[in-house]
Amino acid sequence: MDFEPLGLAADLVILTVRDGRLQVLLIRRGIAPYQGRWALPGGFVRPDEDLETTARRELAEETGLSSERIHLEQVATYGAPDRDPRGRVVSVAYLALVPDLPAPVAGSDAASAHWVEVAEVDAGRLAFDHHRILADGVERARAKLEYSPLATAFCPPEFTISELRGVYEAVWGTPLDPRNFHRKVTKTADFVVPAGGTTTRDGGRPAQLFHRGTATTLHPPMTRA
Amino acid sequence: MDFEPLGLAADLVILTVRDGRLQVLLIRRGIAPYQGRWALPGGFVRPDEDLETTARRELAEETGLSSERIHLEQVATYGAPDRDPRGRVVSVAYLALVPDLPAPVAGSDAASAHWVEVAEVDAGRLAFDHHRILADGVERARAKLEYSPLATAFCPPEFTISELRGVYEAVWGTPLDPRNFHRKVTKTADFVVPAGGTTTRDGGRPAQLFHRGTATTLHPPMTRA
DNA sequence: AAAATAGTGTCTATCAGACAATATTTT
DNA sequence: AAAATATTGTCTGATAGACACTATTTT
Numbered sequence: 001m002d003f004e005p006l007g008l009a010a011d012l013v014i015l016t017v018r019d020g021r022l023q024v025l026l027i028r029r030g031i032a033p034y035q036g037r038w039a040l041p042g043g044f045v046r047p048d049e050d051l052e053t054t055a056r057r058e059l060a061e062e063t064g065l066s067s068e069r070i071h072l073e074q075v076a077t078y079g080a081p082d083r084d085p086r087g088r089v090v091s092v093a094y095l096a097l098v099p100d101l102p103a104p105v106a107g108s109d110a111a112s113a114h115w116v117e118v119a120e121v122d123a124g125r126l127a128f129d130h131h132r133i134l135a136d137g138v139e140r141a142r143a144k145l146e147y148s149p150l151a152t153a154f155c156p157p158e159f160t161i162s163e164l165r166g167v168y169e170a171v172w173g174t175p176l177d178p179r180n181f182h183r184k185v186t187k188t189a190d191f192v193v194p195a196g197g198t199t200t201r202d203g204g205r206p207a208q209l210f211h212r213g214t215a216t217t218l219h220p221p222m223t224r225a
Numbered sequence: 226m227d228f229e230p231l232g233l234a235a236d237l238v239i240l241t242v243r244d245g246r247l248q249v250l251l252i253r254r255g256i257a258p259y260q261g262r263w264a265l266p267g268g269f270v271r272p273d274e275d276l277e278t279t280a281r282r283e284l285a286e287e288t289g290l291s292s293e294r295i296h297l298e299q300v301a302t303y304g305a306p307d308r309d310p311r312g313r314v315v316s317v318a319y320l321a322l323v324p325d326l327p328a329p330v331a332g333s334d335a336a337s338a339h340w341v342e343v344a345e346v347d348a349g350r351l352a353f354d355h356h357r358i359l360a361d362g363v364e365r366a367r368a369k370l371e372y373s374p375l376a377t378a379f380c381p382p383e384f385t386i387s388e389l390r391g392v393y394e395a396v397w398g399t400p401l402d403p404r405n406f407h408r409k410v411t412k413t414a415d416f417v418v419p420a421g422g423t424t425t426r427d428g429g430r431p432a433q434l435f436h437r438g439t440a441t442t443l444h445p446p447m448t449r450a
Numbered sequence: 451a452a453a454a455t456a457g458t459g460t461c462t463a464t465c466a467g468a469c470a471a472t473a474t475t476t477t
Numbered sequence: 478a479a480a481a482t483a484t485t486g487t488c489t490g491a492t493a494g495a496c497a498c499t500a501t502t503t504t
Contacts, residue, residue, distance in 0.1 A: 004272045007228045008304070047229045047313070051304040077302040077317050079233070079276040088272070090233060090315075092302050180467060182484065184410060204482025205474040208488075223466075237481075386451060387455075405494060429455025430501040 007089035010054040011042030011130070013137030014063065016115065017154045017170040021094050023115040024134060025062060026126075030112060033085045034127030040092065040134065041113065055094040062113055063098060071097040071153035075137050083129050091128075097153035102153045108110045119173070145171055146219040152212035158195045160207035161185055171204065174225045184222065190215035232314035235279040236267030236355070238300065238362030239288065239321045242337065242379045242395040248340040249359060250287060251351075255337060258310045259352030265359065266338065267316065270402050280319040281347075287338055290324060296322040296378035300362050320362045322378035344398070370396055372446040374416050377437035383420045385432035386410055399450045409447065415440035 014025040026038040039063040045054045052072065060066040072094055079090040118138055123131050143148045151167045152159070165181045168174075185191055190213035198206035239250040251263040266287040270279045277297065285291040297319055304315040343363055348356050369375045376392040377384070390406045393399075410416055415438035423431035 003230050003232045003312075005228050005233050006233055008231055008233075045304070048306045050306060051302065051315075074301055076299055077276065079270070079317070081273045081275060087228075090276075092304070160483085177469085178482080179468070179469080179484075179486095183486095184466085186484095200475060200482090202482065203476070204480085205476095205484080207483055220465075385456085402494070402496085403455085404457075404459095404496080408459095409493085411457095425455090425502060427455065428503070429453085430457080430503095432456055445492075 002044070005087060006135075007084070007087060008045045008056060009042050009089055009091045010045055010051055011040045011091045011093050011133060012055060012062070012096055013040060013093060013134055014059065014098060015118070015137070015141055015154075015171075016098050016100055017167050018115060019099050020166055020170055022138070022170045022173075023117045024118050024121065024138075025113055026116050026121070028112040028114070029127055037127040038116070038121070038125055039094075039127035039179055040130045045092075046185070051092050052094070055096075059096050063101065063219060065098055065101075071150065073140075075133070075140050078129055078133060080129065093133045093137060094185075095140055097141065097150065099154055101155050125222055142171055142224075143199075145222060146224065147218050149212055149215050152192070153206055158197070158211050160199060160202060160209060161192075162207060164192070164210075168222065176225075181220040188215070188218050188220065188222075189213075191218060228433060230312060232309070232312065233270045234267050234314055234316045235270055235276055235283060236265045236316045236318050236358060237280060237283055237287070237321055238265060238318060238359055239284065239323060239397075240343070240363070240366055240379075241323050241325055242392050243325050243340060245391055245395055247343045247363070247395045247398075249343050249346065249363075250338055251341050251346070252287070253337040253339070254352055262352040263341070263346070263350055263355075265318075265354035265355045270317075276317050276337075277319070280317075280321075284319075284321050288326065290323055290326075296375065298365075300358070300365050303354055303358060305354065316358070318358045318362060320365055322366065322375065324379055324381050367396055367449075370447060371449060372443050374437055374440050377417070380437075381420070383434040383436050385424060385434060386417075386428060387427055387432060389417070389435075393447065397449055401450075413440070413443050413445065413447075416443060 016023050025041060027041050029035055029037050029039050042056055043054065043058050045051060055072055059070065059072065075093045075095045077092045081088060121134065134148060145168060151164055154167045155163055161182050162178060164185060165176055165178060169176055192210040193213045195209040195211045197209045199209055200206045239249050250266060252266050253262055254262050254264050266283055268279065270276060280297055284295065284297065286397060297405050300315045300320045301316045302315060306313060346359065351359065376389055379392045380388055386407050387403060389410060390401055390403060392402055417435040418438045420436045422433040422434045424434055425431045
């Protein structure tokens with residue numbers, strides 16, 4: 001079969017919660033097109049490489065996180081004929097949720113990679129159609145917090161209920177009642193399970209530590225205000 | 226830029242509800258690979274053609290439905306290196322929901338197109354990775370019925386509450402209480418609006434006709450048993 | 451009249467949201 | 478002691494699900 005010339009890329013919306021805010025990893029483009037503009041990390045799919053493999057490779061290159069335990073899911077594919085001035089490039093977008101990294105961003109492209117608060121990314125500043133991809137990725141994350149235990153993907157292996165609440169508040173941009181949240185989370189079957197210890201890292205009375213449970217869907221779902 | 230040889234296709238999961246059952250449009254492949262096997266309709270993306278344009282073109286070719294009002298949404302992209310024996314072909318899958326067609330399937334490829342009950346499609350019978358694509362498409366439809374007014378996409382412009390309930394029952398495979406369903410649907414803001422008339426096409430007491438409302442998300446959502 | 455479907459009303463257990471009260475830490 | 482956070486409990490209004498009952502058609 002003969003194929004039209006076509007490039008296939010995987011781009012990543014890598015989200016984390018730092019300082020109580022939802023942040024996305026952006027890179028400053030060093031080369032044309034869109035030189036000097038912010039862009040989502042990504043790269044071309046290699047021959048014989050699966051799409052998710054490409055995404056995980058790029059994730060590791062940009063963050064140093066190579067664990068299979070990092071949450072990564074496909075969001076959508078963007079293929080408008082004119083979305084890349086270099087020619088026809090179709091991009092498969094992935095959403096990655098990572099905990100607040102103890103180590104700073106590391107890896108080969110690290111020099112140009114920065115965490116940027118999602119609320120402060122402005123529409124015209126991103127290369128290609130990356131603003132649209134970012135918006136779709138963020139919306140996916142917001143929606144999935146409701147009915148999946150995905151919020152735990154932003155947390156370290158052991159976390160407190162209030163840290164988990166901080167994730168919801170940052171992603172949704174809404175304050176939640178600590179008391180109702182606590183009750184809801186601990187009563188939702190298999191959402192979180194007690195890890196045994198306590199911590200005072202959040203100040204005040206020691207909080208119980210939890211780790212994520214086995215649930216894949218939350219019954220009942222968490223509700224946005 | 227030079228690109229690796231690569232094909233880009235759009236494949237369609239076209240669902241409808243006929244005779245109270247969820248059905249999918251499949252075609253019998255006339256040529257290799259997988260000659261004689263059932264497959265999802267689809268085709269290659271043309272140069273300068275947007276992905277959704279390809280999907281709508283294929284939809285029109287297979288069903289004769291060219292209206293922009295047909296619900297069509299992207300589901301996921303499949304790109305395992307060995308998924309097509311002809312070479313590297315990446316497929317963007319779309320989900321289309323169509324009403325029970327008054328006219329039989331028509332169009333250029335119609336000769337080989339048939340409605341098949343989803344519950345009776347068996348895993349090994351489909352070409353390529355189409356069983357996986359079908360499963361993902363059906364799961365998407367099932368999930369979206371809960372929190373979106375998507376069920377109306379299976380209905381004609383004017384429908385009764387019990388016809389809408391029939392859609393839910395067919396897609397979810399669960400019987401629903403007609404009385405609670407009626408109350409729930411009519412009380413959910415902007416889900417359906419009265420069209421004015423009534424019909425006795427379902428037998429019994431005349432039922433009010435409705436058409437779809439302006440809601441894009443259902444508050445509260447419909448709940449699966 | 452009998453059967454079929456449409457639609458309304460009622461009851462109960464559960465849940466979301468508001469918020470009081472108590473517990474245990476650091477400053 | 479004061480401030481901060483954690484956790485439990487209580488109250489109220491809304492809702493889901495079960496199901497009795499009434500309404501309007503066809504057979």
